[in-house]
Amino acid sequence: MFSSNFIISPFQGQDENIHLEKWNKIKGQSQQLSKRLLCFPPESPIWAVGERMSMCASVLFFGYAEDGERRLRNTSYCRARLCPVCQWRRSLKVRGQMMEILDHVERTHGLRYIMFTVTVKNCDSSDLRSTLKDMLQAWGRLTRAAWFKKICVGVYRAVEVSINPSDKSCHPHIHAVLAVRPGYFSGRDYTKTEEWAVRWQEALESSYTPVVHVTVLRKPFQKSVAEIAKYSLKVSNLIELLNEIPDIMLADLHWGLSGLRLFSLSGVFRQAHKELHLSDMDTPEEDVSDDSCFDDVVIPYFWNAGLGCYQSGK
Template structure:
């Protein structure tokens, strides 16, 4: 039966983890899927209903639950973001240790907004073009590794989508030599060619300075790892609009990866066995429970719809 304690789960910095808020959004999302008659709605509704934690000295540690793993599920998207950010930092750290002379670049590639009804196709083409871009000799010769993520923002007024790509690139120091270096304009020309556009796209390239490498890389990893689509873009007070955009986003993101890796980043990811744990949203820091199960107390919290919060469960 339900106890009298509501869930309070704090991170290392003392901030309360937003379980309750994410679960409330998850239920709105599930309701929308029912309205759209999307088959997985019943699964989504059950996402994260029962949370089992271990009570450790450092606070609660999630031990067991069931996540629906839907890209647009606010609960799962939140877990994916933390997981991606952790994964990327591990990859970048190891890469940097092995290639201390390498340099990092942040590249943002944009194009004109995709109209309603064309998002899926546009994203497929975009990924294909990106693959092509990295094969160009000018890019390839100094490229050591990359990770790309796709981000979509909804423009409600214009009823279209701003789809763009963030890439974190690692290049060898020869990139800065004469004849190797690519300016913002060069990148724009190359992207136009790869993407077969009849206009010059807006491209942004930022070089991570040597002195700020540590700080910027963490920030960059977070930027690349963040939400693919913010839930506030499709969960608003305007239900009719939400349903229209959500239907398009669901179709467009089906079977598409949020992150993809190339070069040495890809190899390190394999080496660290991160690929195998891709869908483990419970142990997001890659660590299985270290404490033996006997000595550590477990606590169970269950979603209680009447109080709209997680409440502890007592036998």
């Protein structure tokens, strides 16, 4: 991708410590986690995930964009579900895309937004996969219902799991944004939080009343978007509890989240995603395929596992 005549030089006039601080922290977390996964027997698929994770974003290639800002130009991601680096980069991407989509839909359709969070009862990590599948099936039943379609013309949904620090149970939930017509709030279709809870319970086919949160998503969108586009597995949770979590639970968390579509769009949001030519939401950021927005300077930084930080490769 990079030709040999690229000039490799250190950053000029910028505080590289500040710039790399976040990278150092999150890559460090990824290293901690990969070390745990590498304790599995080498023939285990989880060991292979740990090996891939240990190499995630080992080299960062920065470049200067047209506006003179230094930006990440390229790196390679492990794409493991639990990887803190991949989750961080994906959440940044989802946030950026959702800001664009919400602005676009508001401008072109004049719609308003509701933030909708639905939960299910905590489960053991061994039941995480089946619980997530059941939750997503219930979500499908809810969003396909005629009454729902009458109210909502666009849906964004993100799956998130947190771990209860005391009993280590898993707490799966869905953060969603619903696009509704402006008349919704004063019309007959207005649905109170208690009614949303009943609808969610019906979709879940559960004997208990599940907890739901419903709020209006107001401008500026930044704060709300940060809320709805977080990590799929709360990383601070996982890292803090890493020494208390048994190996089997780590494997459960990995397999529980693997192969599921964690972020999805439908209706006007999906249409906007297409119109804005945005890339797949469910992956970390892609390599920059269009290098034309960068000048010819490429600055590589290599992860130094011993020191726990990135170092310039000059």
